Amino acid sequence: MSDRTDTPEGTEALLTRTQSAGNGPGNPEVAADASASKAGKIPFMKHESAMLHVTGRALYIDDMPEPKGLLHVVPGLSAKPHARLVSIDLDAVRALPGVVRVITAQDIPGENQTSPVHAHDEPLLATDLVQHVGQPIFAVVATERAIARRAVRLARIVYEELPAVLDIDSALENGGALVWRPLTMERGAVEPALEAAPRRLKGRVTIGGQEHFYLEGQVAMAQPGEAGEMRVWSSTQHPSETQHLVASVLGRPHHLVTTEIRRMGGGFGGKESQANGCACLAALAAELTGQAAKMRLDRDDDMVITGKRHDFRVDYEVGFTDQGDILAVDMQLAARCGWSADLSGPVTDRALFHADNAYFYPDVRFRSLALKTNTQSNTAFRGFGGPQGIVAAERVIEEIAFATGRDPLDIRLRNVYGTGTRDVTPYHMVVEDSISDLVMTQLAERCAYRARRDALRAFNATSRSLRKGIALTPVKFGISFTATHYNQAGALVHVYTDGSVQVNHGGTEMGQGLHTKMVQIVMSEFGLDAQNVRITATTTGKVPNTSATAASSGADLNGMAVLDAVSQIKARMVTFAAEKWQVTPEAIRFTPEGVRIGESLVPFRDLVWQVYFARISLSASGFYKTPKISWDAATGRGRPFYYFAYGAACAEVTLDLLTGENTIDRVDILHDAGQSLNADIDIGQIEGAFVQGAGWLTTEELVWDKEGRLRTHAPSTYKIPACSDRPAIFNVTLLEDAPNREATIYRSKAVGEPPLVHGVAVLHALSDAIASLDGYRHCPGLDAPATPERLLRTIMQVQARAAQGEPS
Template sequence: MSDTIASPVAPDGLSPSALAEPTRNMKHESAVLHVTGRALYIDDLPEPKGLLHVVPGLSEKAHARIVSIDLAAVRALPGVVRVLTAQDIPGENQTSPVHANDEPLLAQDLVQHVGQPIFAVVATERAIARRAVKLARIVYEELPAILDIDSAKANGSAVVWRPLTMARGDVEPALAKAPRRLQGTLTIGGQEHFYLEGQVALAQPGEAGEMRLWSSTQHPSETQHLVASVLGLPHHLVTTEIRRMGGGFGGKESQANGCACLAALAASLTGQAAKMRLDRDDDMVITGKRHDFKVSYEVGFTDQGDILAVDMELAARCGWSADLSGPVTDRALFHADNAYFYPDVRFRSLALKTNTQSNTAFRGFGGPQGIIAAERLIEEIAHATGMDPLDVRLRNVYGTGERDVTPYHMVVEDSITDLVMTQLAERCDYRRRRQALRDFNSTSRTLRKGIALVPVKFGISFTATHYNQAGALVHVYTDGSVQVNHGGTEMGQGLHTKMVQIVRHEFALPAESVRITATTTGKVPNTSATAASSGADLNGMAVLDAVNQIKGRMVAFAAEKWQVPPEQIAFTQEGVRIGDEIVSFRDLVWQVYFARISLSASGFYKTPKISWDAATGRGRPFYYFAYGAACAEVTLDLLTGENTIDRVDILHDAGESLNPAIDIGQIEGAFVQGAGWLTTEELVWDGQGRLRTHAPSTYKIPACSDRPRIFNVTLLEDAPNREATIYRSKAVGEPPLCHGVAVLHALSDAIASLDAYRSCPSLDAPATPETLLRTIMRVQERVRRSDGASA
């Protein structure tokens, strides 16, 4: 794309071509600040005079009535200014993000998981507050606790969200008529967010009841609204601000609200600024995780590997409150087909209440769990028919005509899964390598190698339709510099960088002329969460709308003054070309200002075409799909369960990437996070509901040595988004996390060699060394029984 804009406002502003190269390759807007340590996070901000520190007192029981609370010793400790309880809340003691009224800020009569906040200490020093919480004397009457999915189902546990059914065709007769059918179960573990910056909020009271918050939140407006509700204030008295987060991954979409509300409550009641920052242990004990699932499935298919019918129930451990479990389990169903067409299908969700942390949003938001379920079906069919799993995948991908309708009745108009898989298989030499690995396995006694090539089809949009909107505010100053504000939040993913790129491109300005400012509800109100991979899609279009309004005014002024048609005016690197004359951007801005024409605009965007009816399980919940595929090769030690990821090749569809370097970085990081979830990261609770993996010493995220030895990531070329997204790009936040599924299936492939690939190992996640050893022994015992029967 050239560095000029043919007209001030293109018909849709979305030509299917890349940004100009200098802009497209822009480095992260905070890169220098990050590497020099000068990037400010909330705990780095200068502390207001008299700052108080807030530390919560937590439940020690998973499910119990509170008989009595003695806080006298807590209050008596020198340095303690105040102790907060539910009785101190002037507004609503409620922080449910979905208006379920089941998530009190401070427990009052009942605790429902170990780590639930009961009270909070406000002290002059954080160390004092931490000592003080340990002095509380609480008497409990313990109640039966339900801690896992199996117990919840066996005991008829309540659900935190209405079950959802998606169906097309008539699945039971189709299963009955299928030439072959099989059934099974799949367990998928949860995951800790493990953001580098923990939950933190700073609250400062102002005049006339005002409250200003700096909160590490992905959803500033929701934080604003809940703080206002807790304090009994109208929304306009509360302002939330966030410049950047040290990671979020969904863990700060709703879980940040508790810290913000308690800090604001302390500030409101004392009249002094207050900060709440959770230690890592408390953070992990209090906050929710990725949902773990147990999937029951039955599939009918042909000898040629064609899927005829699928019946599937996806049950999730949701924790003690609704939080975002409903939308998460819904999205798991939306993705339980992954890239495959099921002629007759029925999906059902079961969002089970348990006495554990309230599970919440996590990168992928249920989609990865659904995709794993879909890929288990492929693996089962491949082993049952003796086919290469890649061939089973290619036979069942979405096509056109009768093979393009999802279980929720959305037509897949842009399926490129077969193209992506075929291209990747050729690039990485999949078929030759697969045979070479089988030859290796035939002679190796202790090491086995596996390979898997797995696609992803990921729907992009919030399934809560009203969240698919965004606002932005752009100011052009008289010196030609530009300030941009929008409703999205920056958590390291490069969203702010992409917004700067849009402004730079449209005005043809250098990087130093455009400044992004902190996200604040005081500038852009009623924002949606930065989630669902929609940050650049939504906010980019809102920024473009604001910029185009200003450009339109500037062009109209120039056309009138210079007496040239608007189409002869273009913004270029040399300046604004007006007919045959070049005027510097700054000079034109100055003249527009003196003509009393506004150089500020508020932009807005709402995603078109989408709709969803949960009552019928039908609609078009997604604007488009992002596609990709990953091929993973692993080596597994049969004696220890230890394994290495030897090579990974990824081909990913980012449409016309706004910033290839940032997008490739996102894909690399997402893959590692997905692979970690499915291999090393294991959440363990004991019989009393205490989280035992509550620190880096007991919870293993991937380290540098866990990365693939060979790691090739490529963006799909010549594949602009068919829909009118910002410059025809595609979302790249969540979809690539699903590439980690290839590692799980490569490990399964290695184990399958023990039975000459005749049966599915039924490997559950996370595939830790212990899980791998159990699976290995199960397959070896199956082989021994089979060999004994044959003898």
């Protein structure tokens, strides 16, 4: 657990910072260092909305009381993947009783554009061209949602169909049109190194996409105000971007639009950019009718309209020694991105950033291709391309292990990042904190990996229809937005005269416990209990120009901004108390019992009251920007990450050779959270992330037909893991005595995205089980998702190869 500001050293640092910076925000790095050196621990707190969640009293947007005269918006969608709009007849739509307005692109007063990266390739409503099945063409505004849903089906649209590109292979065959510039990361001389390598091999791994499947779908409600004001409640991970795009669509300045979100029912990246369409259409309907309007997509429409995790095809070549030492890697990562850029550029970039995972490549070249296809515009998803790059890295390790006849864990340990000559990434960042070997070694010992592997091989030698597999895989995950300007955050803290505190910050709560951690920081700094600290809804009206809650940086960024605001208030209180009680600032400490001022113990509330009467501000705006980071996409070099989070997972599975069905028998995870802000929340995040990662790589399959229609568009056709799919034995442990070496909030580390990668262990355990069919002589080449059907196909391929007696 982390330390709290209650020692003289911490107080002196706060005073020094305030004296040098005046009454405004100071240097957050100083505040972080002060807090990191303090004694004591951050107080424990359960999830701040836990009771509301379990009693059903937590309000989501669709639970909010509906304003009088609320209208409902439903979009009319394209039925073709690529076509020109010849004619659109909406007379029957308008004639349906209850329809108030039908909106087309011509009704937009501002810009018909919702691109989150200023690519100007994502119209809110299509005009003359549609580029995927499910693209909104118009919207119906009606008195009831059911009426609007009936009305959209009455539209008569004539299309002139155009050739459609639906997947990675066809995109490459048709010239490989891109939605974003390609990126190359290179260090050393790859071709000569491959030529000189004692052994080399080529391969390909395909990696499927993933539906976000948040419990709360896309939803927004907008209410017009006076003098052009528009207030929007949106289930969004990026309130400022939603504010900016609503303002752009309405053709007005940002200060007339306020976006608010108290909580989301899940996001996983699917609401970072793709919540904007709902918010913009709801606001547009409210603008054109003068009445409040709400847009809530049902599950089918949500899945048909919105993008997914990018699926990838990775082609690789690797040179290595007979002992399994990697000498050179050449890798091309091609992604199906959909019809518009969305966030595909940063996603494919991050896939390259993580295509080394925990391993040092002496000579290396990575290249990305962000391919345009006539499918939904794929978007952010927990891990943001990183997991796909890591899957590719682990396939390379697996190939080498089978080629050399060695345990994959030994190959992993031989090639991990170290110090000195083995510490530079393909993007020329020095890895200063590599602990992958430590984490893997500790986990292997704790879970008896080697003994269990021997036992499983003995089982497989005599079992006819069931095979068992085991794998231990690491994760090294970079923490920071690779878009450097997003690495900033703001906060607003008010201390009221009764001693209670209100906190607001730019991050959003989607169940991950971000708000809880922010409350804990305030409790720790002021010595208060949870009843006296209140977090309020995230709103652009309190904290402007915020970054998305993404990239696992929510607690890092917003926690430091909250700390900065609190530190300013504390410094003012300390200065006042030192003068009034005639003590040194070092003699003042904030404790759970009250504020210790020399020999006196003053209740926090009493001191606040006296500070107020002295006309000293008890409110502060905090700010933080991540230090040390930089990135130059043109050269493929820089330090895009402030630090790395580490971990390892060991998975054991049982595979039925006759059906392809399988179970996860046991999973052991050792994860690096630094000095955890809240161990219970962090462990919960790790457990959930693992299950989501394992689901992505095993059960969750996206299928489009030849007409570009998504066939897996509902729970009936898309299989996320169920309770029965969780490991029978599930051990999750946080790495002990491992504070972050960088000055993060209380020396903690991010926990949102990195643990999703632990699901990779399940994919490799299934591969290990299949490999037993030919005596572990060949890499099975198991692609993802490893559904029962794909497992059966791979099983038959390995059995056929074994029957032919192919040499290893």
